[in-house]
Amino acid sequence: MLPHPAFTQGGPKVATRHVYDGAHINSGKIADEALVKQLPGFTNKYAAVNGIKMHYVIGGTGKLLVLLSGWPQTWWSFHKMMPSLKKDYTVMVVDYRGMGSSSKPAAGYDKKTVAGDVYELIKSLGYQKAYVAGHDIGAQVAFSMAANHPDMVEKLVMIDVPHPDETFTAMPMLPAMGTPTDTLDPARPYVWWFAFNQLNGLPEDLLEGRAAIFQKAIFHYLLKDDAAMSELDRAVYAGAYNSREAIRAGNAWYQTFTKDVEDYKKYAVLKMPVLGLGGPGYDWLRFVLPNKASDVKVIKVNNSGHFVPEEQPEVAVEEIRHFLN
DSSP states (O other), X not given: OOOOOBOOTTXXXXXXXXXXXXXXXXXXXXXXXXXXXXXXXXXXXXXXXXXXXXXXXXXXXXXXXXXXXXXXXXXGGXXXXXXXXXXXXXXXEEEOTTSTTSOOOSSOOSHHXXXXXXXXXXXXXXXXXXXXXXXXXXXXXXXXXXXXXTTTEEEEEEESOOOOOHHHHTOOSSOOTTOOSSSOOTTSOOOTHHHHTTOSSHHXXXXXXXXXXXXXHHHHHHOSOGGGSOHHHHHXXXXXXXXXXXXXXXXXXXXXXXXXXXXXXXXXXXXXOEEEEXXXXXXXXXXXXXXXXXXXXXXXXXXXXXXXXXXXXXXXXHHHHHHXX
């Protein structure tokens, strides 16, 4: 059973403490400092940007490569790729607004605003150019960075999800007849959590302290093989989303999709090279990316579910390195 605060009927939360591979969990949350110790050559950092605190992990040498994770995860989702990538690049993995140990303000979760935070963070560290790669919500933020700050984004990598566009508004509320609801059918995806995450208050009431239960269903639905995420990985993500504040912030990325779609309509076609890496999202990327990118290549990642950085990290590293070089 994944660690999370224990509950008694009608009673208060009880803090728990566990140890996984040297990483300590207090009240269900694993400290970033303990996780970073498992990644030699990386350092845990914080910066004040646009009035919020931003957490990031950085290491390596060479050109800057910024990695942006997705929901319901944190910077840790790239931990299998980071050691290899730092041999060639300065790798910076960012917990953007609402994620992990970064601030969770009341507003500003549209991808244009979140991308602006990341842009200002990069500038504050003295970098003028960067390669930017994102997975899931992180891919949407990465695309928005490229669209709004093309002077900084030298090359863009999108993993399994495009920026919100009109295909998002066409998603069905009901699954197609015969579509499984416990595992993903890439030909007939049923993304039920898109609707659930639009709600205000109810997700917090249901999921506070119980993030592991919800995430178990999400991960099983989207993973090719459940074993691709270890017990430690799952504990990290559950701990990061166990609080009401974290649940609200993570859902806010979904609640701004309608604004993201409107912003997308105004974006010019990207001129920098763009790579799409798709597991089940391969056809989606192949259909959407050419609409807003003039130099785009989309590659199918075989034997992978949605969580490509954890399911096929070696393939992702190889394709990213080839693309950037």
